[in-house]
Amino acid sequence: AQSVTQPDIHITVSEGASLELRCNYSYGATPYLFWYVQSPGQGLQLLLKYFSGDTLVQGIKGFEAEFKRSQSSFNLRKPSVHWSDAAEYFCAVGKDYKLSFGAGTTVTVRA
Amino acid sequence: DTGVSQDPRHKITKRGQNVTFRCDPISEHNRLYWYRQTLGQGPEFLTYFQNEAQLEKSRLLSDRFSAERPKGSFSTLEIQRTEQGDSAMYLCASSYGGGTEAFFGQGTRLTVV
Numbered sequence: 001a002q003s004v005t006q007p008d009i010h011i012t013v014s015e016g017a018s019l020e021l022r023c024n025y026s027y028g029a030t031p032y033l034f035w036y037v038q039s040p041g042q043g044l045q046l047l048l049k050y051f052s053g054d055t056l057v058q059g060i061k062g063f064e065a066e067f068k069r070s071q072s073s074f075n076l077r078k079p080s081v082h083w084s085d086a087a088e089y090f091c092a093v094g095k096d097y098k099l100s101f102g103a104g105t106t107v108t109v110r111a
Numbered sequence: 112d113t114g115v116s117q118d119p120r121h122k123i124t125k126r127g128q129n130v131t132f133r134c135d136p137i138s139e140h141n142r143l144y145w146y147r148q149t150l151g152q153g154p155e156f157l158t159y160f161q162n163e164a165q166l167e168k169s170r171l172l173s174d175r176f177s178a179e180r181p182k183g184s185f186s187t188l189e190i191q192r193t194e195q196g197d198s199a200m201y202l203c204a205s206s207y208g209g210g211t212e213a214f215f216g217q218g219t220r221l222t223v224v
Contacts, residue, residue, distance in 0.1 A: 034212075044202070044204075046212065098159055098167070099213065102151050
């Protein structure tokens with residue numbers, strides 16, 4: 001069975017500082033991996049995805065993620081956080097037609 | 112195209128009542144998914160359509176839940192005899208072709224009182 005673990009429930013970061021969100025997955029084959037962001041009361045917006053190829057993936061809003069097969073990880077990073085990045089972030093793994101999501105990491109940005 | 116739209120955005124209902132939600136996917140997308148998200152959790156897969164055919168239902172989808180996608184366009188999700196445990200955000204997503212990149216709507220938040 002596929003599963004996703006996001007070890008950090010909540011992260012607080014200062015504006016302008018770097019951010020890294022951790023994601024570990026369990027999957028029987030090469031997975032498709034995703035990061036989504038959800039602002040309060042909103043649906044999910046896709047930040048980036050990994051299907052195959054280059055293990056460093058660039059996404060929208062200045063985010064990037066690195067796929068490490070040996071560690072079963074797909075961590076999300078941003079070099080310099082903006083106040084508008086405060087939101088909940090979900091890592092997801094999927095194949096075929098459905099996604100399994102982690103429980104999410106809430107990011108708070110302090111001035 | 113304005114993306115995936117869901118209606119209503121919010122629904123408050125009394126326990127035991129029936130509710131129906133609507134999802135309009137991105138027009139060229141042939142796949143449509145329903146997810147449920149409870150507070151503090153990630154979305155959980157409920158069911159999936161390819162065109163008008165419902166191809167899989169999660170065990171989370173009890174007999175009180177039914178989903179349809181007539182003509183392969185919009186979809187409805189009905190919950191009969193609602194229970195307090197049904198309170199959640201119901202998300203719809205759509206995608207095109209064989210990939211699993213899904214675009215999500217803003218969801219319908221259901222509160223059962």
